[in-house]
Amino acid sequence: MYVxxxxxxxxxxxxxxVGTFAREGVKVDEEFLSYTSELLSRLPKRLLRGSPPSIxxxxxVEVVRHYTRLSQxxxxxxxxxxxxxxxxxxxxxxICEELxxxxxxxxxxxxxxxxxxxxxxxxxxxxxxxxxxxxxxDVCSIQTPAGASGELAGALMIKxxxxxxxxxxxxxxxxxxxxxxxxxxxxxxxxxxxVRIPTxxxxxxxxxxxxxxxxxxxxxxxxxxPNTLGLFxxxxxxxxxxxxGVGGLLYYDGANLNGIIxxxxxxxxxxxxxxxxxxxxxxxxxxxxxxGAGAVCAKGVLAEYLPVPLVDFDGRKYxxxxxxxxxxxxxxxxxxxxxxxxxxFLYIAALGPSIKEVAEVSTINTNYMLKKLASLxxxxxxxxxxxxxxxxxxxxxxxLRKETGIGxxxxxxxxxxxxxxxPTILFPLIVPEAHMIELTESETKENIxxxxxxxxxxxxxxxxxxxxxxxxxxxxSVKRLDAxxxxxxxxxxxxYKQFKLREVLKGVGSS
Amino acid sequence: MLKELGISSVLELFSDIxxxxxxxxxxSVGYGGPLPEYRLRRLFNDILGKNRFRYTVPxxxxxxxxxxxxxAVVKQLVSRSEFYTSYTPxxxxxxxxxxQALFEYQSLMAELYGVDVVNASMYNGSTATxxxxxxxxxxxxxxxxxxxxxxHPEILEVVRTWSEPVGISLVKVGYDRESGGVDLxxxxxxxxxxxxxxxxxxTPNFFGVIEEGVGEVANLAKEHGSLMIVYEDxxxxxxxxxxxxxxxxxxxxxxxxxGSGLNFGGPTAGILGIKDPEGRLLxxxxxxxxxxxxxxxxxxxxxxxxxxxxxQHIRRERATSNITTNSALEAVKxxxxxxxxxxxxxxxxxxAIAGRTEYLVRALSRVGLNPAFERGVYLRxxxxxxxxxVELREYLRSRGIYIGPLLARFFKELGDxxxxxxxxxxxKEDIDLxxxxxxxxxxx
Numbered sequence: 001m002y003v004x005x006x007x008x009x010x011x012x013x014x015x016x017x018v019g020t021f022a023r024e025g026v027k028v029d030e031e032f033l034s035y036t037s038e039l040l041s042r043l044p045k046r047l048l049r050g051s052p053p054s055i056x057x058x059x060x061v062e063v064v065r066h067y068t069r070l071s072q073x074x075x076x077x078x079x080x081x082x083x084x085x086x087x088x089x090x091x092x093x094x095i096c097e098e099l100x101x102x103x104x105x106x107x108x109x110x111x112x113x114x115x116x117x118x119x120x121x122x123x124x125x126x127x128x129x130x131x132x133x134x135x136x137x138d139v140c141s142i143q144t145p146a147g148a149s150g151e152l153a154g155a156l157m158i159k160x161x162x163x164x165x166x167x168x169x170x171x172x173x174x175x176x177x178x179x180x181x182x183x184x185x186x187x188x189x190x191x192x193x194x195v196r197i198p199t200x201x202x203x204x205x206x207x208x209x210x211x212x213x214x215x216x217x218x219x220x221x222x223x224x225x226p227n228t229l230g231l232f233x234x235x236x237x238x239x240x241x242x243x244x245g246v247g248g249l250l251y252y253d254g255a256n257l258n259g260i261i262x263x264x265x266x267x268x269x270x271x272x273x274x275x276x277x278x279x280x281x282x283x284x285x286x287x288x289x290x291x292g293a294g295a296v297c298a299k300g301v302l303a304e305y306l307p308v309p310l311v312d313f314d315g316r317k318y319x320x321x322x323x324x325x326x327x328x329x330x331x332x333x334x335x336x337x338x339x340x341x342x343x344x345f346l347y348i349a350a351l352g353p354s355i356k357e358v359a360e361v362s363t364i365n366t367n368y369m370l371k372k373l374a375s376l377x378x379x380x381x382x383x384x385x386x387x388x389x390x391x392x393x394x395x396x397x398x399x400l401r402k403e404t405g406i407g408x409x410x411x412x413x414x415x416x417x418x419x420x421x422x423p424t425i426l427f428p429l430i431v432p433e434a435h436m437i438e439l440t441e442s443e444t445k446e447n448i449x450x451x452x453x454x455x456x457x458x459x460x461x462x463x464x465x466x467x468x469x470x471x472x473x474x475x476x477s478v479k480r481l482d483a484x485x486x487x488x489x490x491x492x493x494x495x496y497k498q499f500k501l502r503e504v505l506k507g508v509g510s511s
Numbered sequence: 512m513l514k515e516l517g518i519s520s521v522l523e524l525f526s527d528i529x530x531x532x533x534x535x536x537x538x539s540v541g542y543g544g545p546l547p548e549y550r551l552r553r554l555f556n557d558i559l560g561k562n563r564f565r566y567t568v569p570x571x572x573x574x575x576x577x578x579x580x581x582x583a584v585v586k587q588l589v590s591r592s593e594f595y596t597s598y599t600p601x602x603x604x605x606x607x608x609x610x611q612a613l614f615e616y617q618s619l620m621a622e623l624y625g626v627d628v629v630n631a632s633m634y635n636g637s638t639a640t641x642x643x644x645x646x647x648x649x650x651x652x653x654x655x656x657x658x659x660x661x662x663h664p665e666i667l668e669v670v671r672t673w674s675e676p677v678g679i680s681l682v683k684v685g686y687d688r689e690s691g692g693v694d695l696x697x698x699x700x701x702x703x704x705x706x707x708x709x710x711x712x713x714t715p716n717f718f719g720v721i722e723e724g725v726g727e728v729a730n731l732a733k734e735h736g737s738l739m740i741v742y743e744d745x746x747x748x749x750x751x752x753x754x755x756x757x758x759x760x761x762x763x764x765x766x767x768x769x770g771s772g773l774n775f776g777g778p779t780a781g782i783l784g785i786k787d788p789e790g791r792l793l794x795x796x797x798x799x800x801x802x803x804x805x806x807x808x809x810x811x812x813x814x815x816x817x818x819x820x821x822x823q824h825i826r827r828e829r830a831t832s833n834i835t836t837n838s839a840l841e842a843v844k845x846x847x848x849x850x851x852x853x854x855x856x857x858x859x860x861x862x863a864i865a866g867r868t869e870y871l872v873r874a875l876s877r878v879g880l881n882p883a884f885e886r887g888v889y890l891r892x893x894x895x896x897x898x899x900x901v902e903l904r905e906y907l908r909s910r911g912i913y914i915g916p917l918l919a920r921f922f923k924e925l926g927d928x929x930x931x932x933x934x935x936x937x938x939k940e941d942i943d944l945x946x947x948x949x950x951x952x953x954x955x
């Protein structure tokens with residue numbers, strides 16, 4: 001039986017309640033104390049800490065046990081599949097972790113002279129070039145600390161491009177209804193009005209609807225391809241022609257590149273600007289939310305608008321280039337999130353051109369699992385029947401919900417009970433009760449079969465014993481959490497201090 | 512698997528890509544082909560061998576980031592792959608450890624900064640500042656922000672990139688030539704004239720000088736309905752008063768000093784917190800927030816992401832920010848480091864750095880390298896001035912002693928200045944060696 005999962009459950013108190021005696025986990029020397037007092041005596045009293053911060057005083061072993069226990073109540077790719085759609089949670093090779101921790105990077109100060117850090121600059125330069133080749137663009141910058149920051153950079157570049165041409169009325173950014181939420185959010189942050197267009201039945205961006213909204217106010221369109229349904233935009237060349245035809249630009253959201261890498265390139269499709277998520281496609285780990293690393297890439301005249309500095313090579317040495325007069329400026333300080341970027345460099349270096357097998361295996365995995373799940377009772381495909389998916393696929397449990405009361409969230413929680421992280425749920429918004437599943441190339445056929453079995457069992461149980469599904473998860477560290485309760489203004493508890501104030505513990509104990 | 516799909520070649524799965532778009536050649540990436548692990552290691556080692564920096568003693572380089580010690584405990588604990596290979600906790604029941612660690616980060620930082628709420632992290636200190644400025648603009652409905660020229664110039668650039676295209680005016684005010692602190696008269700004038708959404712102060716500022724007027728500026732800001740934003744490194748908060756207790760409405764910082772390290776500038780986590788007695792700011796706060804809740808059956812407590820209706824995946828173009836991926840693991844590092852230090856450790860660390868700074872300033876002055884702002888009280892970083900600063904820096908560098916950055920790259924009027932930074936890593940002998948070499952050079 002594959003189902004044999006019970007997550008660790010430590011009744012681990014908040015770190016503030018771990019120890020009762022004041023202990024010191026770190027020794028600090030007192031060699032310079034006499035000088036300290038001299039310095040402090042010149043400062044107004046009010047600038048010195050009046051009362052020490054209320055943080056715990058713990059010994060080293062107390063801290064280590066606390067966080068080790070917490071780690072046991074967490075779940076990552078090293079424990080099992082994390083098939084979150086559009087998140088590309090692939091395996092993170094250990095060699096990349098080890099090498100990227102090198103002290104020649106860890107201790108490198110960002111203001112060292114260029115000639116002292118030629119090794120790091122070579123890595124950045126090479127990565128910029130490889131990424132440009134992969135997306136079919138001219139230049140990439142890795143200054144963006146994450147994908148969304150690449151989106152903001154791209155939107156700002158598009159904005160500045162139009163303004164520089166005296167095109168001051170272009171204030172509309174077109175975003176399909178299937179897009180990642182960060183797309184409209186980034187467009188709005190750059191000051192654009194977001195114009196939403198629908199998806200057609202085949203799962204493509206509706207080209208007719210697009211034509212209807214294109215105008216001299218169109219600044220551009222933000223697309224991901226394959227889209228969030230996992231479908232390749234069949235009319236991408238028409239879209240590019242139409243948008244360019246009215247003077248707009250095309251922005252590529254690289255979150256979904258994994259399914260086509262080495263097979264098709266956004267630059268060739270007509271995109272002008274693109275971002276990549278190095279923590280998705282290029283195997284840098286996600287760290288429980290971050291840090292990741294992004295890249296923003298551009299083609300032709302748009303390349304002049306990239307954030308500075310870029311790393312360039314003059315045939316002899318690598319150096320920072322600041323001389324981009326049209327640049328939008330810095331999108332973040334220094335040069336980007338170097339450690340995840342180094343992991344991405346190592347990943348591409350290790351694979352070489354065979355990186356296209358990533359697209360092949362992830363696409364095979366996707367379609368294999370889709371085929372198995374699509375025929376389950378209660379499951380529907382809303383868009384693009386009989387089309388191949390690429391990096392991910394989306395199924396709907398709307399029918400199941402209507403017939404049994406069990407919706408996408410219940411199914412997700414029941415998956416947790418079987419030792420699998422749930423996929424992305426309730427997204428894209430155009431698919432009711434959605435599960436958006438991305439396996440990446442990392443999952444084996446056996447693992448996929450196990451997951452399929454889990455889904456079969458859950459769906460079967462939904463029809464026979466819905467209450468059991470509804471009461472899941474029971475094998476995780478805690479049972480199902482109450483989002484409504486936690487979001488009520490009277491219950492909002494964001495710190496330990498508020499927790500004490502609200503005496504939440506008592507409340508829970510007595511209810 | 513292909514058989515199950517009823518196809519004979521994987522190419523059929525890509526048949527819906529227009530023919531003219533199919534890449535018919537190999538990508539020109541990597542080093543020729545797949546590499547065995549031992550080749551990859553060798554190749555990487557060769558590339559990093561081209562880094563020429565060799566620290567004879569820990570570097571005296573500053574500029575917003577200095578080399579601090581990262582305890583072994585921090586490195587070991589975040590190497591737990593349950594943490595580092597996990598995703599944003601969309602399924603909190605299976606991620607209680609991670610959510611609790613982030614809740615603790617929020618709680619510890621709120622204590623250090625003296626504020627009500629700190630979010631689960633921004634990318635870094637520079638983007639946290641840009642987000643803070645936009646937060647203040649949303650909350651107040653005003654369009655101008657006052658920033659002094661003595662905050663980190665790269666932060667200033669980032670704020671400009673994120674703000675000016677949407678019509679936020681950045682009103683720059685100067686610094687006092689004798690103390691290096693903000694010019695309070697100019698700040699006052701700017702506040703009266705512009706009625707800004709916020710005033711930003713960094714302390715210690717980019718020059719290393721502690722801003723003594725934070726409280727006064729905060730009062731002025733309050734008087735005119737502006738919010739006070741204070742940027743401060745968390746490592747000083749055992750020693751210096753919490754900015755929340757000095758009148759800050761929004762606090763910002765960066766975790767480079769408390770667990771993240773240098774890494775050529777990133778990654779770190781950006782700290783962003785609010786003092787929000789009237790509840791005006793919370794709904795406009797960007798970024799993930801972990802809250803405490805209970806199970807549906809009401810028997811147990813637990814942690815999960817809350818107030819998600821502020822965020823992009825729900826609110827889309829009306830979200831408070833586009834931030835998605837943040838710096839969760841760096842936040843966990845900071846939580847571990849601060850837990851290890853405790854209130855005493857953190858104060859002692861601040862004292863250790865303060866003592867070294869004082870010793871350094873005096874010793875350098877003795878050999879003729881004087882602080883550029885004579886009336887400033889420096890902490891960790893010192894701005895020094897000398898007509899031969901460029902040659903001096905080069906002379907030291909050739910001996911494996913690094914100071915910098917030179918301020919010429921940021922300030923026209925400070926072409927003969929450099930930063931020098933000292934941290935707990937420096938022994939008396941390290942500083943003495945620096946001073947001896949400086950003296951030697953200046954005598955020539």
